[in-house]
Amino acid sequence: MILLALVAVPVAGGLLGWALGRRSTLVPRWISLVAMVLDLGLSIVLWAEHPAASIGGGPWIAKLTLPWIPQWGIQFELAADGLSLLMIVLTALLGVASVIVSWSTVRERVAFYNLNLCLVIGGIVGVFVALDLFLFYLFWELMLIPMYFIIAIWGHEKRQAASIKFLLFTQAGGLLMLLAILALFFIHGATSGEYTFDYFKLLGTPLAPGVATAVMLGFFVAFAIKLPAVPVHTWLPDAHTQAPTAGSVILAGLLLKTGAYGLIRFVVPLFPNAALQFAPIAMILGVAGVIYGAALAFAQDDLKRLVAYTSISHLGFVLIGVFAWNTLALQGAIVTMVAHGLSTGALFILAGSIQDRLHTRDMRAMGGFWESAPRFGGIMLFFALASLGLPGLADFVGEFLVLLGTYAVAPVIAIIAAVGVVLSAVYALWMIYRTFQGRQAPGRALPDLKAREMAVLAVLAALLLWIGLFPQRVLDTAAPSINQLQAGRTALVVPHGVHRDEL
């Protein structure tokens, strides 16, 4: 039931705040904050109850199954393992952060805004725990609509074009995935006689090689759009740039993770053979994203756009890590997912704060802010360093593990991806140089951070440092899920070069 509560609490909080908050702007803010904090508390309780050590056998720590549409083999089935748990904690944490950063910046239609914020968080938690494929698709679509509203109503100057682009891309992917889900449903039904959308029953459905590749691609394209992988990333810079601050935080911190989560949860376990054959292409797409994202980030004048492109670069590492498909690389991918959520979320909060203060995102109009806002500069530098992969911070752990794991399987990919790490140093430091150092732009002083912003950022910074120094806790939580994937991998035909997995 705790899984249901994790989904229901934000949704209920949003609806309650909306119903009560038609007059006052403060009521919906407080109610949604309480709901998010409660959700975070619940997820931490669940985490505390299930540290990795206590999990024997299977990786699943909580499960809930209710009948829903039995005629079609659809159940309301929620389940969580370590991977889901990490993502849920991240979601709830960034949910709290989003409510707080919107506190004084969103002044219009506050009740409706907070409703959308809560619904998108609830939808994302749903994606991370739904294990009936129909239910998963439902949450997958459902989280988009409030996100669309957040961008379209409270976004910046080009919000309409950006929001519709976001919607069209993700819907196209979603519908392809629906076709793939149904193909799997019917193939499984035809071979086993049981028509069901249950993830656990669909695992291990025997598929002819060509069919498996086609169905897998349906899933892969949907997740690649969300991730985003390189040829289908073009919605991302617009959506991230035009969204309000909290919208960017949720987009970068959480929505992109649903793509990575989908790859790990569905693409690889459901279609192990096809995924293995597809792995080289996927890794090439990943490394292309790493380099392309980093190069384009460097070329941006728009601060939020810069951060948006860094997301493409970081998520490229996740794509490589998932398809390198050994313990180290998978650990790296999962840590990168968490670390990117924290560090990029923080960078978007900072970029949003700059925009709220200066009413521009154009870095050509910035410079020398360190003098007027030293705390702001220091914190921005910290997160920029995290983003470039400074050892001791979480991003480093993730990317290092991905490179290490990938080197064992595909050294060329790992070497090129390592270049991306160097490029990330270039764009991150360049960003700091153009905003906080150099000559001060005349007539433009940046008011320093306020206590509320400092508090949020301090928590994010502390977590980055904690994971950077003691990643074991996160790795332990994810371990059973990774072991499960590994077991699937070793069961396959062992191709050349796998003996180095033990590295």
Next chain:
Amino acid sequence: MSSEQILALLPILVTSAASVVVMLLVALKRSHGLVFGVTVGSLLVALAAIGSSVSVMPQAVSSLLIMDRFALLYIGLILAATLAVALLSYAYLESRAERREEYYILLLLAAAGSEVLAAAGSYVSFFLGLEILSISLYGLVAYRRQTPLGIEAGVKYLILAGASSGFILFGMALIYAEQGSLQFAALAAAKGSSFDVVSLVGFALIVVGVGFKLAVVPFHLWTPDVYQGAPAPVTAFVATVSKGAMFALLLRYFIQLDLYQYGAVVLVFGIIAALSILAGNILGLLQNNVKRMLAYSSIAHVGYLLVALLASGPLAVSSVTFYLIAYFITNLGAFGVVGYLSSGEREAEEIDDYRGLAWRRPWVAGALTASLLSLAGIPLTAGFIGKFFIIAAGAGSRLWALLIILVVGSVVSFFYYFRLVLAIFREPDAGAQVPYPSASLAGGIALSVLTLLLVWLGVYPAPLVNLLGGMTSGLL
């Protein structure tokens, strides 16, 4: 005629009698409220009569009408939709000075014609039902006869529907000349493995006529003009009841004659479906007029329905019916809002009329947004389950090419549905705000019920799926 047959026919009899009663009432005393009350009351009685008909089904009433589960379900749907249209019409007509009472006579007649179509088991009843429906619609479509658009719509509908009736009649004559029977069942028994030329021509002519009524590409050209010119509640009726009744007939005809075995027929309907989906959605992109936009969207939705029809198998009938129910609810809601916001002087049909609706009339905006999300097939709405059902039926029959077209069409459609959603949630124009008429009770009730149904079917469709599951067995 035995008493059981009369009992089985009760819904149709009540509807027909009601139109006569209303006509007599109008002759005695003109009172909008009274006529409206009698209409709503008799529709409710007809709905209740379905309950008694269920006890004696399946029942063949003469050789014309087959009152089985399938027919009764569609009759129920038609009656409920007509009831919603009546409720939505009251305030719309009240704000206009023209003669209001005859509207309800025509509405009841059109409903009766649709019911006959849903139960038709022979070409004779097919044509009778079609003509009763069409002739009532001529009057209804041109009901705004003071406006040039209303006249244009009426004349256009009259000429094209008349021509299509001619096509159908000629087709029937050819088939009768060749086969010697007008009964679907007899035709099914006599048919060979392929058509002879005369029957083939006859069949093709009937497809043209049916295609016109369903507004599928390439027989769709009247649709946007008629949808725009007709009063909004009538547009809702044309989009839902008239199409739904024709689809019921097509479904019965397809299954009874097992047209799936003819590759050419499947191919023709496949092409029509693909063209309707693509053309409907692409042309929908270009519209600034909400009624025209919804007209193109309805063309595309019939294309989706045809995909499910072609899916054959046990899923086809229940998926088509589920989608039709979702489509009815959704379109009644959407056109209902258009009618609800239309004042006496003008229809609220430009996108700008909806700008800032969410902040000015939040509940109405909620109903319209829910309808649009349902049209787009977003989860937690009936439209989502319906689209899912259709795609499942298609995937079950491996119609991958059509499904890909359906997906492409759906993605395109998001663009124009969300264009309107965006307008609803934009800041209202501070300068020139379009005045909305005051709220009406009957319309409000209809919109609330429709929206609740829309969400309920989206969240918990299991009972309806169960109900539809047994329908295939009822057919034949």
